[in-house]
Amino acid sequence: MLNEAKEVCPTTTLRMSREGALLVDVRERDEIDSLAFDVPDLLVMPMSEFEQRCAELPRDRDLVMVCRVGERSLKATYYLMYQGYTRVANMEGGIAKWARKGFPVEGNASAAIASAETGCCGGAAPAKNNGGESPSAAGENCCAPQPKRAGGCC
């Protein structure tokens, strides 16, 4: 049995990205055309191509898997763990949570936030943000890498 996947929040992901981690976006290309992560190092590898292309991913660098709400990216995280990758984590909440926190994106963030609310994860209305990319001080405290919590679709 595989170990529990490491999960990181958007705040930690932003920090890791600035420190050299590679974000791997597994959404399909039409989703990414609407809204994309705006980070220094990003690789697009849609789930439809993932099994065929995953060998392109480096094993000697931190990888953070991302998608819309964190479900597909969790599956991709486990797949990489199955393939022997050790420096891989899933970003919980997906670009929906990332955008809600006001972190850097290109495209229409409000659509992603709205669609996440009507998905399986439901959730409260998004907190208002005034843009900008600084992680909140409160957010920093919650964000140590941790095993996946059991239960729930998110």
Add this chain to the structure above:
Amino acid sequence: MDIKVLGTGCANCRTTIALIEQVAQAKGVAVNLQKVEELRAIMSYGVMSTPGVVIDGKVVHAGGVPGRDKIEQWLIAKQA
């Protein structure tokens, strides 16, 4: 014969289970059929496309509902 059907509970997974039960009964083959629905457990077999079918620890199918002919071959092969 231990058969595991991997999948998070979608219609294709349920269909696969029902089909295996039907074929096993029709062929008179005793099977121990289990559902594996938890993502971590599914991915421990390296199966990205579900439903997946594992027979005696080996992945024999991944993605879509297997055809009846294919299921019969699995059951007959194990009987031999």
